[in-house]
Amino acid sequence: MDRLRSMEVFVSAVERGSFSAAARELDLSPVMVGKHVRQLETHLGAQLLQRNTRAQSLTDAGRRFYDESRKVLEQLALAEASVESLRAEPRGRLRITAATTLGACVIAPLAAEYQNGHPQVRIDLDLSNSVVDLVDEGFDVAVRIGDLDADLNLVARPIGLYRMAICASPDYLARHGTPRTLDELAAHRCLGHSVWDRRNGWRLTGESRWPEDTTFLCNDGLALRQAALHGAGLLLQPSILVADDLSAGRLVSVLEDATPAGRPVHALYRQDRQPLPKIRSFVGFLEERGREWLG
The missing domain is CATH 3.40.190.10 (Periplasmic binding protein-like II)
Structure with a gap:
């Protein structure tokens, strides 16, 4: 039995929460993962994992063996790293x-x-x-x-620096006008990210913040970009997400002096x-x- 390999498989099964997840990580079959764990249990004369169809948990012996196995594997990784660091070629x-x-x-x-x-x-x-x-x-x-x-x-x-941009589609601006000041945001349709709030929302110039009362809310920046491209309203998102759209004219930058600090x-x-x-x-x-x- 390759005891180190079995320890690696056991640690992965514990940390990933299942034999199938460990199998995916290590490019093994779930059956082979189970075989490694059973070989360890036979060798140690103790049950390491309690499993049923829905969950698995460590026994007292399993918890102790897991802690020590992690230390062994970390030391092995450091030993290998000390040799690998001598190589000139990254790998x-x-x-x-x-x-x-x-x-x-x-x-x-x-x-x-x-x-x-x-x-x-x-x-x-x-x-x-x-x-x-x-x-x-x-x-x-x-x-x-x-x-x-x-x-x-x-x-x-x-x-x-992670910079932001405020922008909208030409169609939206033609229908609703181009905002010139932050006070005008209240009269516009603004798109919002659902994780933003008073604590973690983006601060604009001074103490101003992106409006909380938005007309289109989503938890994904790519989806908000698509909504802006289709004329849903003003968008505040990272410049890297909309750079190509701004260059191509699909979106138009507005209120550039009010964008948040990078x-x-x-x-x-x-x-x-x-x-x-x-x-x-x-x-x-x-x-x-x-x-x-x-x-």
Whole structure:
């Protein structure tokens, strides 16, 4: 029995919550995942997982074995990293997490461009507006928007500013007129994002905010863009999302002096380990090329 492999499979099954999810992550069949776990249980003489058709849970022995297995696997990864760091060529899986719109519009094309120059690197890009823990969730690089909380375990590299644009379709402006001041927003049809509120909404000039009483509400920026393109109203969204539409004249920028101040964008990675070539080179690439997208 390859005990280390079985430990890796067991840890994945625990962290992913099921044999099928672990199988997808490790490119195994659920049957093989179960075989690894049963081999461990036979070897240890103790049940590690309690399973039924709906859920699984750790036994006391399983919880202790999981904690120790994670430590062993982390030490193994560090040992491998100490050798890999000697290689000049970046290689291996690079796990990146980024906010949804930023990730789709900027990080995905940049990651593809980076990979073209480093074909031995496999990109795993996860897009989510939730702030993830790099250590607990196993990410190599996080790209985050906004001011950073002090975290002594992370290195932050600035890659640009996340800017916003206020815009509308030519058809909408022809029907409703072009707003010249923020006071005129009250008379316009405004599109809103459902996660915005008084606490996290975008502040315009001074103390003004994007109207809370919007006529079209959605939880997805791409959908709001489509609504604006079809004349639904004034849109406030990241410049990177509407840049092509503005260049092509499908959308028209308005109230440019009132747009929110840009928020800083940083690439972060752990500093408690020697950066592997794939991490060091990718973050350097973002620093160099990111400003062309987020200048």
